[in-house]
Amino acid sequence: MKLWKKIVIVIVCIILLPFIVAIFIPRTYTVAVSETINKSQQEVYDYIRLLDNQKNYSIWVMEDPNLNPQIVGTDGTVGAIQKWNSKLEDVGEGEQEITALSPERMDVDLRFKRPFEGDAKAAYLFKAVSDSQTVITAEFYSNSPYPFNLPAYLFGKKMIAEAQTTNLQNVKRILEGR
Numbered sequence: 001m002k003l004w005k006k007i008v009i010v011i012v013c014i015i016l017l018p019f020i021v022a023i024f025i026p027r028t029y030t031v032a033v034s035e036t037i038n039k040s041q042q043e044v045y046d047y048i049r050l051l052d053n054q055k056n057y058s059i060w061v062m063e064d065p066n067l068n069p070q071i072v073g074t075d076g077t078v079g080a081i082q083k084w085n086s087k088l089e090d091v092g093e094g095e096q097e098i099t100a101l102s103p104e105r106m107d108v109d110l111r112f113k114r115p116f117e118g119d120a121k122a123a124y125l126f127k128a129v130s131d132s133q134t135v136i137t138a139e140f141y142s143n144s145p146y147p148f149n150l151p152a153y154l155f156g157k158k159m160i161a162e163a164q165t166t167n168l169q170n171v172k173r174i175l176e177g178r
Helices: 002-023 041-048 051-057 149-176
Strands: 028-037 070-072 081-085 093-102 105-114 118-130 133-143
Touching (some): 028 149, 041 149, 051 081
Antiparallel strands (some): 028 133, 070 081, 105 118, 118 133
16 A cells, blocks of 8 residues: 555646646746848848738748648738638647837837747847848747746747747848849
């Protein structure tokens, strides 16, 4: 009987441990990655602000070759919304809306419907290094409720960072003509 009691206690502890750890993990996080592009700030800004261009560089859009994101409003302006609905669960359904634009920054609200409902924010920051060189930084801001903050913090941050790095490398390749 003592052995069974010990086994049950160990199993309960294993099950409860992630919930206890999640109490101490932040519910919000920011991921930021940067890339230097050998083009002017205006050229980089003009390319990124058009949501339709994401089909050329965004790994999320390119994951579903049958995805045909729809733009509502005037692309590249505040209020423009890109909606997507994929049959692939990894791509899911959702929309993003440009909420602020300036030559130095573009802010986007993300609304996910499937496979999980949720909201997030993202931004692109444009900083001229010279007349023909720009550092672009992609930022992603997430807020995950307890206990989902633990997997989001441990795995989501890494996934977002890798995806944004690839996206910016794709933009660099496209704009620099490589």
